Amino acid sequence: MLEKDLAGKHDTIKINLMTRTKDEGQNREFFNELGNVVRKGGGKRIGSLFKSEYEGTFIPSWMNFVDQSQLEKFDIAPSLGLFLAIKDEFELDLCKRAAVLSNKVMKHGFVQEMESILDNETKITHDALAKKIEEIILDPSKINIKVSVDAVDACYTPIIQSGGNYDIKPSAVSDDKRLSADVIICSIGARYKGYCANVSRTFMVDAVKKVEKSYATLLALYDACLEQMIPGNELKNVLDGAKTFLRKRDAELLNYLPKSLGFAVGLEFRDSSMLLNGTNVNKFTPGMVFNLSVGLHNIPLSEEDKKGAPDTVQKLSMFSVLLADIVAVQAEGVPEVMTKISKEFGDVSYNIGGKEEDEEVEEVEEDGAPRRSGRAKEEKIANELSAQSRARRQAELMAKRLVENRRRLQNGDGLGTGDDEGEQVEAKDLTVYRSKDEYPRDTAPNRLKVDLEKECLLLPINGELVPFHISTIKSMTQPDPDMRINFYIPGTAMGKEVPKNMQQLVLKYGPSAMFIKELTFRSLDGKNLPTVYQQFQELRRRIRQREQKAEQEKDLVVQTKLIRIKDQRVPRLQEVTMRPQLSGRKCIGTLEAHQNGLRFTSSKAEILDVMYGNIKHAIFQPCDRTTMVLVHFHLKDFILIGKKKHKDVQFYTEVVESSLNLEGSHRSSYDPDELDDEQREREMRKRLNLAFKEFCSKVEKVAAHYEFNLNVDVPFKKSGFLGNWSKEMVLLQPTTNCLVNLTEWPSFVMTLSEVEHAHFERVTYATKAFDVTFIFKNWDMVPRTITAIDMKYMDIIQDWLNLVEITFTKGPRSINWTDIMKIVRDERNTFYEDVDEEGESKPPGWLFLSAELSDDEDEGEEDEDSNFSEESDGSDESESDDSDSDDESDFSEEDSDGSYDEEEEEGLEEKGMDWEELEQDAKKADAEKRKSDYEEPMKSGNKKQRR
Numbered sequence: 001m002l003e004k005d006l007a008g009k010h011d012t013i014k015i016n017l018m019t020r021t022k023d024e025g026q027n028r029e030f031f032n033e034l035g036n037v038v039r040k041g042g043g044k045r046i047g048s049l050f051k052s053e054y055e056g057t058f059i060p061s062w063m064n065f066v067d068q069s070q071l072e073k074f075d076i077a078p079s080l081g082l083f084l085a086i087k088d089e090f091e092l093d094l095c096k097r098a099a100v101l102s103n104k105v106m107k108h109g110f111v112q113e114m115e116s117i118l119d120n121e122t123k124i125t126h127d128a129l130a131k132k133i134e135e136i137i138l139d140p141s142k143i144n145i146k147v148s149v150d151a152v153d154a155c156y157t158p159i160i161q162s163g164g165n166y167d168i169k170p171s172a173v174s175d176d177k178r179l180s181a182d183v184i185i186c187s188i189g190a191r192y193k194g195y196c197a198n199v200s201r202t203f204m205v206d207a208v209k210k211v212e213k214s215y216a217t218l219l220a221l222y223d224a225c226l227e228q229m230i231p232g233n234e235l236k237n238v239l240d241g242a243k244t245f246l247r248k249r250d251a252e253l254l255n256y257l258p259k260s261l262g263f264a265v266g267l268e269f270r271d272s273s274m275l276l277n278g279t280n281v282n283k284f285t286p287g288m289v290f291n292l293s294v295g296l297h298n299i300p301l302s303e304e305d306k307k308g309a310p311d312t313v314q315k316l317s318m319f320s321v322l323l324a325d326i327v328a329v330q331a332e333g334v335p336e337v338m339t340k341i342s343k344e345f346g347d348v349s350y351n352i353g354g355k356e357e358d359e360e361v362e363e364v365e366e367d368g369a370p371r372r373s374g375r376a377k378e379e380k381i382a383n384e385l386s387a388q389s390r391a392r393r394q395a396e397l398m399a400k401r402l403v404e405n406r407r408r409l410q411n412g413d414g415l416g417t418g419d420d421e422g423e424q425v426e427a428k429d430l431t432v433y434r435s436k437d438e439y440p441r442d443t444a445p446n447r448l449k450v451d452l453e454k455e456c457l458l459l460p461i462n463g464e465l466v467p468f469h470i471s472t473i474k475s476m477t478q479p480d481p482d483m484r485i486n487f488y489i490p491g492t493a494m495g496k497e498v499p500k501n502m503q504q505l506v507l508k509y510g511p512s513a514m515f516i517k518e519l520t521f522r523s524l525d526g527k528n529l530p531t532v533y534q535q536f537q538e539l540r541r542r543i544r545q546r547e548q549k550a551e552q553e554k555d556l557v558v559q560t561k562l563i564r565i566k567d568q569r570v571p572r573l574q575e576v577t578m579r580p581q582l583s584g585r586k587c588i589g590t591l592e593a594h595q596n597g598l599r600f601t602s603s604k605a606e607i608l609d610v611m612y613g614n615i616k617h618a619i620f621q622p623c624d625r626t627t628m629v630l631v632h633f634h635l636k637d638f639i640l641i642g643k644k645k646h647k648d649v650q651f652y653t654e655v656v657e658s659s660l661n662l663e664g665s666h667r668s669s670y671d672p673d674e675l676d677d678e679q680r681e682r683e684m685r686k687r688l689n690l691a692f693k694e695f696c697s698k699v700e701k702v703a704a705h706y707e708f709n710l711n712v713d714v715p716f717k718k719s720g721f722l723g724n725w726s727k728e729m730v731l732l733q734p735t736t737n738c739l740v741n742l743t744e745w746p747s748f749v750m751t752l753s754e755v756e757h758a759h760f761e762r763v764t765y766a767t768k769a770f771d772v773t774f775i776f777k778n779w780d781m782v783p784r785t786i787t788a789i790d791m792k793y794m795d796i797i798q799d800w801l802n803l804v805e806i807t808f809t810k811g812p813r814s815i816n817w818t819d820i821m822k823i824v825r826d827e828r829n830t831f832y833e834d835v836d837e838e839g840e841s842k843p844p845g846w847l848f849l850s851a852e853l854s855d856d857e858d859e860g861e862e863d864e865d866s867n868f869s870e871e872s873d874g875s876d877e878s879e880s881d882d883s884d885s886d887d888e889s890d891f892s893e894e895d896s897d898g899s900y901d902e903e904e905e906e907g908l909e910e911k912g913m914d915w916e917e918l919e920q921d922a923k924k925a926d927a928e929k930r931k932s933d934y935e936e937p938m939k940s941g942n943k944k945q946r947r
Helices: 002-006 024-041 058-068 077-085 089-120 126-138 208-230 236-251 249-256 355-367 374-411 500-509 528-553 673-707 790-802 817-825 846-898 902-911 913-945
Strands: 045-048 072-075 152-154 159-161 181-193 195-207 263-264 271-275 289-300 318-328 449-451 457-463 466-467 473-476 482-488 517-522 572-579 588-593 597-602 608-609 615-621 627-639 646-656 721-724 729-734 736-743 748-751 756-760 769-776 785-788 807-810
Touching: 045 058, 045 208, 077 271, 089 126, 089 181, 089 195, 126 152, 126 159, 126 181, 126 236, 126 846, 159 817, 181 473, 195 208, 208 318, 208 374, 208 597, 236 249, 249 289, 249 817, 318 769, 374 756, 374 790, 374 807, 449 528, 457 517, 473 528, 608 627, 615 673, 615 736, 615 748, 627 748, 646 902, 721 790, 769 790, 785 790, 790 807, 807 846, 846 913
Parallel strands: 045 072, 756 807
Antiparallel strands: 152 181, 159 181, 181 195, 195 318, 263 271, 263 289, 289 318, 449 457, 457 466, 473 482, 482 517, 572 588, 572 646, 588 597, 597 608, 615 627, 627 646, 721 729, 721 785, 729 736, 736 748, 756 769, 769 785
16 A cells, blocks of 8 residues: 555655565565665664564564664654654644543543532542543543544543642552542543543642642743743743742742653653753744643641641641643644643632631621621632732733734834824925916916816916916905905915925925915906806815815725626525615615625615625624624725725614604503514514524635635624713624624724723722723724723623733723823833833833822822811911011022022032932933823823813
8 A cells, every 4th residue: 555655756766665574584684685775875873762662573673683783773762752743733633632532531520520529528549539530531421422432542540649648740640548628639641543632630629828829829830831832942941931930929839840841742642852841952843732731749738827727638738739731832822722621720629618607607696697698708709819810811911912012013013103293295396387388278468367177377467377276375365356365385374274285395495485475466357356266166176076085095995896606596685774875864785795795786776895805804793682683894995885985884684673652652561462573573583683694604605615714703792891982882792803883883893903902091999980992003093992881891891801812901090092102102112121211110011001000099198198288287378478478588688688699509519419420310300201201191181081
């Protein structure tokens, strides 16, 4: 078979296959031939696997031949391991299936069995429990996983440890001691079609504070190790990064960190040449799969640490914590974690001791008053843990984004130009006529004339007609009887309607040329000047319309022509309404999907084409608790609809009328007609949702068939929140790629990949609502603010931002973002650094927004103190005014006599300061000025909000 596969595929390389036989003499001839080939090429070394053990006689015979042939043997295990460590897509899929199997066995096998044992207080040994879990691996149908038993196997017997005896090495085994309700470590390894996977978790029962704190450190350490596993980094960087992290977080835990944090996996469970230790200089490459095993071994527990703990925890003198996952190195970013079972503290910790409940009952009995229930206390603890988890995740994201943004700043990618003056137009000289021969034939020497074709005004000056381009004229007064013509000149306000080219010409020639300010004309013919005035106004109107059209079409991109599908049935939605309208108040028609785009045909035979290549986001919103079902397209480039350019197109069908006449419509809830109406409405909603959903699915298939990438998103209702982004409160819902409100028009669509940071404003204990502002990666874009969001949505929004990996900060003030963004653009070179240009420390990046919170509290206390002192001293001011004024007058008289020269004294003091002191004072003044530059827009925004 191999000969057939290789036949004709290698013209330059000749491959000779030798068929092994049971005849040792024939095999010996093959060995001699191979040895001759090696010597013929000048080779004296041959690769071998030293540490492998072989069964049978063939390989030992070969090894004996090598020893006798005097060829030098060298170990190829490291090179072979490095080669096999990089998996192709097929191997990655098998590794992922093995990881899923390990994950399922842990979640539905061990966790459920452990919880049952703890609840029922069943006595079972570690090795007995391990055998039960191994049986599940060998027969996954026990946990309802349908997979052939021939395709699965166990990498090792599961390792279960508790009761203070721990070994976090992969070679550990389960002992015969009973499972104890304290700190439980479980490791499970499964094979799928030969490929290995492993997962380890630590479960804590009635955990004391030291165990909880150590586990929180382990979670952060795990993420720090994960960040080191990127292409180009050496394998030893993982352990080095872990040590660096622990030195900053908790240096005492360094003593309990193992010497290796994992290894490469594949067909072989543990590749000894690809260990994550402190000496391995091999580099991470996309496609490598590792078992990342991060743990802290034998941390001591003192009597003080165990104070108040249950009896099972009191027996512990030390404990260990371990997390292990299968991760695949990606081309960009951190590795993909294949074993996705949760490792958050709230999901792996149990509280089965009755001490808290007993204490709560005693409190109720002492004073006879009702106390907060145990459920409320658990909810409070859960909320605190969620807040800590969010804060930890944000700290990780902030550090990651700082590194990315520094790199982006160095590359100058996407931060904007910082130019607020708009597009600069190069001045072009105006040429109307090349000679007098091109003047209109019906001109007269002493008559004004408007040339509509050349867009100029011919004015008689000293008996000669002089042409003036229409763009040079600022205004013209209606003749009564004189007509005055005003021109654009330097040194005066030009107004908003000045042509950009004329503005540049005035700036260009203003210093060197003479300008005519105005001309006044009077005519003996009473009809000529009014005619010129009317023609001038008509010409100006035409030019403005042309400029407006050019401005509208400036961002338009020429679309490709729609290619219609003719050989098969076209996906179609009928009787849908389009927004914005092509014409009229309502635009109803049919939407069809073709080869390279969508075509909407209205009932008036108007046509609009939307190309697949121009669709940035496609969103389907069902009519669940809304008045309409719709499909929305947010475009990459503007298209012209009617006479205006748009980036959003929507097609919808109303389920119920948005406005109903409620007069006399009240009926009993048991009215049969009312029940029938409700039933018809439910059926209509279901039918419309199904029709739109099927259409979107067909559009995706058609686009994919013609090699277009089009995915239709659906908003997540559970993560939605009410807020005001324009003029009214609307429901804003996130999708996979954006944040949207599609029911109201104009629609709101914000692409999440364009957002750099979010800031929560007006977050205080006294307010019931807050605002959130989204800052874009392109700093030239104006930040978008959503106001009046109820405080109950705070956790929902923060969890969503963590999920989509957007950093956020909180502050008590409303901010003037125009001024803030100007300051950020001015300090772009040091914005993401933790020191400014003078070397003074500062919060890096957007952290300065949250740093303002503590400053605000201090300022608030100072304001209260100052207000108190002003009120208390106010009664004495009037009494002391006279004496103060007398003292001041006496002091001024002494000064006027010249007996005391204040300026000379100041000069002497300045002479006493050296250059270093002066430089320090200057730096201090600059730092205070920068701080005031940040604070002023915040304070002004706050005052504006209060008004």
